[in-house]
Amino acid sequence: MSDIQWQPGKEYREIIYETYEGIAKITINRPFRRNAFTPRTVMEMYDAFSEARDDAGIGVIILTGANHGGAHEDEAFCSGGDQMVRGNGGYVGEDNIPRLNVLDLQRLIRVVPKPVIAMVNGYAIGGGHVLHILCDLSIAAETAKFGQTGPKVGSFDAGYGAGYLAAMVGQKKAREIWYLCRQYTAQEALEMGMVNKVVPFEQLETETVQWAKEMLQFSPTALRFMKASFNAATDGLAGLQQFAGDATLLYYTSDEAKEGRDAFKEKRKPDFSKFPKFP
Numbered sequence: 659m660s661d662i663q664w665q666p667g668k669e670y671r672e673i674i675y676e677t678y679e680g681i682a683k684i685t686i687n688r689p690f691r692r693n694a695f696t697p698r699t700v701m702e703m704y705d706a707f708s709e710a711r712d713d714a715g716i717g718v719i720i721l722t723g724a725n726h727g728g729a730h731e732d733e734a735f736c737s738g739g740d741q742m743v744r745g746n747g748g749y750v751g752e753d754n755i756p757r758l759n760v761l762d763l764q765r766l767i768r769v770v771p772k773p774v775i776a777m778v779n780g781y782a783i784g785g786g787h788v789l790h791i792l793c794d795l796s797i798a799a800e801t802a803k804f805g806q807t808g809p810k811v812g813s814f815d816a817g818y819g820a821g822y823l824a825a826m827v828g829q830k831k832a833r834e835i836w837y838l839c840r841q842y843t844a845q846e847a848l849e850m851g852m853v854n855k856v857v858p859f860e861q862l863e864t865e866t867v868q869w870a871k872e873m874l875q876f877s878p879t880a881l882r883f884m885k886a887s888f889n890a891a892t893d894g895l896a897g898l899q900q901f902a903g904d905a906t907l908l909y910y911t912s913d914e915a916k917e918g919r920d921a922f923k924e925k926r927k928p929d930f931s932k933f934p935k936f937p
């Protein structure tokens with residue numbers, strides 16, 4: 659898709675993890691099923707996002723789908739849960755336990771304190787559509803298609819897939835998307851505010867990496883707080899917890915907080931008198 663020299667990272671079975679100059683790229687690699695996810699795919703994505711989160715050299719994460727080598731119109735970002743492994747109580751993996759573990763991944767994409775870009779190379783459908791919605795930014799190929807299928811296949815996402823989508827595109831449009839199970843073009847997704855930019859398929863990766871590089875020039879702490887503050891506005895107490903956690907992290911790095919810690923360790927009374935009481 660581009661001539662960017664991605665470096666291979668940790669190895670997985672159903673996804674690919676690569677890095678390039680501060681950017682991590684996570685690619686769902688099940689093109690024969692339009693990149694539908696199994697419990698294993700989701701566990702691997704969870705692990706890869708955690709890997710990118712813990713790596714202090716990584717500032718931006720890209721999520722995308724593997725191409726299967728057909729016409730661009732056939733490519734997929736992700737077609738949601740793999741219906742072939744859907745059992746009674748969720749999606750069944752090799753351990754025979756039925757799971758809806760994509761919900762854990764949704765939370766992680768929200769709370770990972772680095773911008774996540776959905777590089778939508780083709781179909782973003784069902785649970786795959788929800789994943790792109792949850793990413794901080796979405797860059798789409800002109801040929802990408804968007805939509806929910808829940809009511810058609812006996813499923814629904816009444817969490818982020820409904821409420822956060824409605825916050826993004828408006829109540830009427832979100833209801834249309836879910837009630838009618840239609841597919842929308844990349845241009846329509848752009849007009850609805852679900853996508854930041856649409857480019858020809860051939861330029862998708864170069865454009866996405868360019869957006870990542872622009873953000874990498876900026877203060878990671880400022881970007882972290884902006885992400886947390888956008889989440890706090892929509893995620894209730896869980897959003898506030900994330901924002902509060904970031905504030906605590908920043909506070910831990912201050913001499914004022916260190917005085918409290920050091921006084922405890924040195925078995926003395928803390929002296930906070932020297933710290934300014936800002937207006």
Ligand SMILES: CC(C)(COP(=O)(O)OP(=O)(O)OC[C@H]1O[C@@H](n2cnc3c(N)ncnc32)[C@H](O)[C@@H]1OP(=O)(O)O)[C@@H](O)C(=O)NCCC(=O)NCCSC(=O)CCC(=O)c1ccccc1C(=O)O
Pocket residue numbers: 690691692694731732734737738739740741742758760761781783784785786788807808811813814815816819
């Ligand atoms: C994506 C399509 C529109 C692509 O169409 P097309 O290019 O014509 O390709 P096909 O010939 O249909 O597909 C090629 C090949 O892939 C198989 N396949 C495609 N999608 C899936 C899938 N999701 N699961 C299993 N297999 C799939 C297809 O059968 C073909 O295989 P062959 O062997 O070659 O025949 C189109 O494929 C399509 O519409 N796919 C289905 C989309 C869909 O309905 N997805 C499921 C939605 S429900 C969901 O994702 C639940 C997610 C979830 O876990 C969840 C749980 C709880 C709360 C929230 C969620 C959440 O939503 O995240």
